[in-house]
Amino acid sequence: MxxxxxxxxxxxxxxxxxxxxxxxxxxxxxxxxxxxxxxxxxxxxxxxxxxxxxxxxxxxxxxxxxxxxxxxxxxxxxxxxxxxxxxxxxxxxxxxxxxxxxxxxxxxxxxxxxxxxxxxxxxxATPSPMVDPRPQAGYLSRFTVRYGSRLVFVPADDVEWIDAAGDYATLHVAGREYLVRTPLHRLIEALDPAVFARVHRSAIVRVDRVAELRTLGNRDALLRLRDGTPLRASRTYIDALLAALEKQRSTA
Missing domain, CATH: 3.40.50.2300 (Response regulator)
Structure with missing residues (x-):
């Protein structure tokens, strides 16, 4: 409470x-x-x-x-x-x-x-060792960001991918970029894992925006998003990404 x-x-x-x-x-x-x-x-x-x-x-x-x-x-x-x-x-x-x-x-x-x-x-952000650090309900549904002199509310559903910017993160939304004051590792814990997946230590994607995945010899992969954006997926995250893509395909 x-x-x-x-x-x-x-x-x-x-x-x-x-x-x-x-x-x-x-x-x-x-x-x-x-x-x-x-x-x-x-x-x-x-x-x-x-x-x-x-x-x-x-x-x-x-x-x-x-x-x-x-x-x-x-x-x-x-x-x-x-x-x-x-x-x-x-x-x-x-x-x-x-x-x-x-x-x-x-x-x-x-x-x-x-x-x-x-x-x-x-x-x-500072969970007890015996508590699941991922929220059980009410995943982050929108971001509050500064755009010029305005406060802009960006729905999470509109975000295509996110990349790290030090202790900040950059939201990519329909060709625009918005800087938020939250590091990537905290964002991924707050976003719905059925919708967003971490693909690299410096990138998160909205799973349904992935249009193509091409695996590489070292178990990394190259992604192409629907808007043509190329991203690299690290072997550390590839299995979770493949599982998320398969789950999305099976529920489509």
């Missing part, structure tokens, strides 16, 4: 969030807070998994509250604000979602779903 704080200087806004969260049995609201300094102290004291956080508050704004916390102590955050201009700063702090007031029920539900997904992703 996720432990949450609701932080907003407007009592009506807090009440609206709390009313919606009553329909989320997997979220335990620890407290509601009304200003920035109280928010910072409350986060440090209760160490919540998630905060619903107003940006424009007296004393200390919501972005400053997050920035004052070390990344390792920063909870997942859904920002609440009437102003769009904070979106880029919000992205830099890796917030889960950014809701414009007045918040619509559908957008709120979407933000909660993304928080659940991010919470699972965060917990599976």
């Amino acid at each position: 996720m432990r949450a704080l609701v932080i907003d200087d407007e009592p009506l806004a807090r009440a609206g969030v709390l009313a919606r969260l009553r329909h989320c049995p997997d979220i335990d609201v620890l407290a509601e807070l009304g200003d920035g300094p109280a928010a910072l102290a409350g986060i440090r004291e209760s160490r919540p998994d998630l905060v619903f956080l107003d940006v424009d508050m007296p004393g200390l704004n919501g972005l400053d509250v997050l920035a004052a916390l070390p990344a390792s102590e920063r909870p997942l955050a859904v920002l609440l604000t009437a102003y769009e201009q904070f979106a880029v700063q919000a992205f830099a702090l890796d917030v889960v979602d950014y809701l414009l007031k007045p918040v619509e029920d559908e957008r709120f539900a979407e933000a909660v779903a993304r928080a659940r997904q991010a919470w699972r992703f965060r917990h599976q």
Whole structure:
């Protein structure tokens, strides 16, 4: 169960969030807070998994509250604000979602779903040795990336392949590239293994985008995707890839 704080200087806004969260049995609201300094102290004291956080508050704004916390102590955050201009700063702090007031029920539900997904992703990054590190449900369904000055939400279903870029990864989507702040080894654990397969230490492909596979003498293989992109599949991953291709063929 996720432990949450609701932080907003407007009592009506807090009440609206709390009313919606009553329909989320997997979220335990620890407290509601009304200003920035109280928010910072409350986060440090209760160490919540998630905060619903107003940006424009007296004393200390919501972005400053997050920035004052070390990344390792920063909870997942859904920002609440009437102003769009904070979106880029919000992205830099890796917030889960950014809701414009007045918040619509559908957008709120979407933000909660993304928080659940991010919470699972965060917990599976450091699993117990006796726990399967792959999420059992709710695989990553979309990515939040910065494209120019905008935040762009990229459905996982649209991603054709992914390659490593150091501690980042590049999504390849219909001729466009999007950089995400997640290393490849964490992405493959969060993506549905029935849909995506790792083919190399530096590449993941969407299985149904593979148009051709040609094996090489050293058990590596050359892949050609539907758009013509050539990729090399390492012998380390070839057996799992062949199994995924066969499973896809048999269920088609």
